[in-house]
Amino acid sequence: MHSTPDTLDILNIENLCISSLQKTLVTNASLKVKPGKITCLIGESGAGKSLISHAILKLTDKNIKQQGLIQIDQKTISDYSETKMQSVRGSLVSMIFQDPLSSLNPCHTIEQQLAEAIEIHQHRKPKREELCQKLQDVDLSHHLLTLYPHQLSGGQRQRVMIAIALANCPKLLIADECTTALDVCTQQQILDLLKHLSTKNNLSVLLITHNLNIVRYISDDVYVIQNGQIIDHLPTYNLHHSTHPYTQALIAAYALPKHTPVISHETLLIVSDLSVAFPQKQLLFKRSQPPLITGIHFELKKSRNLGIIGESGAGKSTLAKALLEIMPYQGSIQFHYQSPLKIQYVFQDSSASLNPRYTIGNTLKEAIMLSKQLNSNVEQVLQSVNLNPDIINQYPHQLSGGQKQRINLARALISQCPVIILDEPTSALDAKNQKDMIQLLKKLQSEYQITYIVITHEVQLVESLCTDLMVLKHGKLIDFGATHDVLYQHHHPYIDQLVNASLLKR
Known part of the structure; x- marks a missing residue:
């Protein structure tokens, strides 16, 4: 059976090794993301999840060395120079981070920042109607274009980050703990938005999280990472049937014991x-x-x-x-x-x-x-x-x-x-x-x-x-x-x- 463009992996990582001067951080990690699918990478803090996401975009520290194959849409970007990577980031692959407020420029309006993302990669100045449509695609009003990041809610800022990330129609979106800073209702809205955009635009998503509920809710398949090694991979619907001891331990850890009510009269x-x-300030017209x-x-x-x-x-x-x-x-x-x-x-x-x-x-x-x-x-x-x-x-x-x-x-x-x-x-x-x-x-x-x-x-x-x-x-x-x-x-x-x-x- 021959592979077609619709079945080829959008992201293909083979034997990725990441090391610092002192120790090996990620060992022989292999991971794939299919077109239009949402793949989750889950593990404990310090397991190497964010390191892998940064390695995909070549954003690791200068003292960090990485080896192995990284392909996005059949392009071997692991061999790309920094100059060439600048044209890849934001166009072929985009990323949204945990804290949208620190990712947005506080001195520029939403319109300026959204337009800048398009100008850098498409070398043209977008019309206002196009920017309005970009916000509408993430369920935001065009009235927000004139506002600054601090004037938006946390959920609105994360939607703006998604709009900027998708402004140039990338094939792959990396979302690194993108809902951790949000309340539960806003978190669910953002996850629903990602699911909708993935289906509508045939967008591939690599979602990095430590939240097992998020994995169950949104992903098609899941990779489990422990101490820099990917130790398990299976469809999400089969997650609870994993035979790997570490995956079983992760699932067990998520079942918190119920609190025993305390009787107290003090x-x-x-x-x-x-x-x-x-x-209230004492003004003439308050x-x-x-x-x-x-x-x-x-x-x-x-x-x-x-x-x-x-x-x-x-x-x-x-x-x-x-x-x-x-x-x-x-x-x-x-x-x-x-x-x-x-x-x-x-x-x-x-x-x-x-x-x-x-x-x-x-x-x-x-x-x-x-x-x-x-x-x-x-x-x-x-x-x-x-x-x-x-x-x-x-x-x-x-x-x-x-x-x-x-x-x-x-x-x-x-x-x-x-x-x-x-x-x-x-x-x-x-x-x-x-x-x-x-x-x-x-x-x-x-x-x-x-x-x-x-x-x-x-x-x-x-x-x-x-x-x-x-x-x-x-x-x-x-x-x-x-x-x-x-x-x-x-x-x-x-x-x-x-x-x-x-x-x-x-």
């Missing part, structure tokens, strides 16, 4: 009729702004972790800032305990929340001084979060993402504060590390007698960690109660939408 916090509005959150009320009981879920812009972070008393509010927040610092906050971005000029030791000492907990044992706290005490002499840039996240946890624990807010504690973690983090959080809760307020968009996380659950939409409280009751018994349409989007149910 109240830590009572919030009544809480509202937060935009600060425009009334809708409140960010309004009419929020709940009780936090000791050891009964509270989950807060909702889409981006629902008011989750605003509520957290009000509880921290770093944002003016109306209503009542009553703390039923004594502590120098009432609430501690563990940020989603573990890197940005650590001072790059402080050693870990200095960071923790500062926390001790601020909380006035001079009897806190730094070594003991570090061991509690599964870190070697020798880490105190290192700087943040010398640590992995997981280590930095645990340092932030240690800093919160040192204050001996009974309530800790966790902002998306597992959003950037693969299944295994997510499970490890949840086990660590439960262990710390038992050791330090703390109660968590968990801000997240992951239904599986609140089911595994939280006794109670609050659902927010457009700044208003939709529901509050026991986690299982809120998710599965109240049947509010918005909550059903969140659950289905989080679990990516078809």
Whole structure:
């Protein structure tokens, strides 16, 4: 049987090896993507997923060496010079990244950036009607052309990145964790868009992810990578029948244990009729702004972790800032305990929340001084979060993402504060590390007698960690109660939408 253009592989990688000066990073990786198909590459953090995607585009660091065959649409680009690769990127193959805000130029409008992508490869200035059509193809209004990236939502920015990536009709789109930074509803919309574009344009997609639900939802076939080696390949529908131990372990890690509800009569916090509005400037003609959150009320009981879920812009972070008393509010927040610092906050971005000029030791000492907990044992706290005490002499840039996240946890624990807010504690973690983090959080809760307020968009996380659950939409409280009751018994349409989007149910 002879191969036809419709059956030839769009991407063909054979025996790809990637190495640094110190060690081999990827060994003999072979991978294929067929026309109009979506192929997923899944594995733990550090397995080599992003390295392979960067190698396809020859975007690896100068100190990184790569060998092996890389063909796109039968063109052997592994032999291309940098000059020739510049004509390939954005035309034959395009890529979208995890954080669209850092990928877009903050000083240029969407129109300028979309037009630039066409001008570079087609050597012509596109008409405005063409740019409007490019946005329409990704379900965006042409009115966005005049806006800047910071004026768009996260989902809109990712759609703009897809429009730019597809502006020159590439044969292959590489999507590297392209939905990780999005809430669950927006994530599902982006995945649906990719499926639609793949079918409509016969577009081949290589999707890199650590999320097994995404693999099940969108892909035709899947490659599994472990420690730089592709160890399994099978159709997605057959994924759960894999006989490889590592693939089986990945699937098992995704099944998080359900949280055992805690009965507690000790109240830590009572919030009544809480509202937060935009600060109003004293102008002659004032425009009334809708409140960010309004009419929020709940009780936090000791050891009964509270989950807060909702889409981006629902008011989750605003509520957290009000509880921290770093944002003016109306209503009542009553703390039923004594502590120098009432609430501690563990940020989603573990890197940005650590001072790059402080050693870990200095960071923790500062926390001790601020909380006035001079009897806190730094070594003991570090061991509690599964870190070697020798880490105190290192700087943040010398640590992995997981280590930095645990340092932030240690800093919160040192204050001996009974309530800790966790902002998306597992959003950037693969299944295994997510499970490890949840086990660590439960262990710390038992050791330090703390109660968590968990801000997240992951239904599986609140089911595994939280006794109670609050659902927010457009700044208003939709529901509050026991986690299982809120998710599965109240049947509010918005909550059903969140659950289905989080679990990516078809």
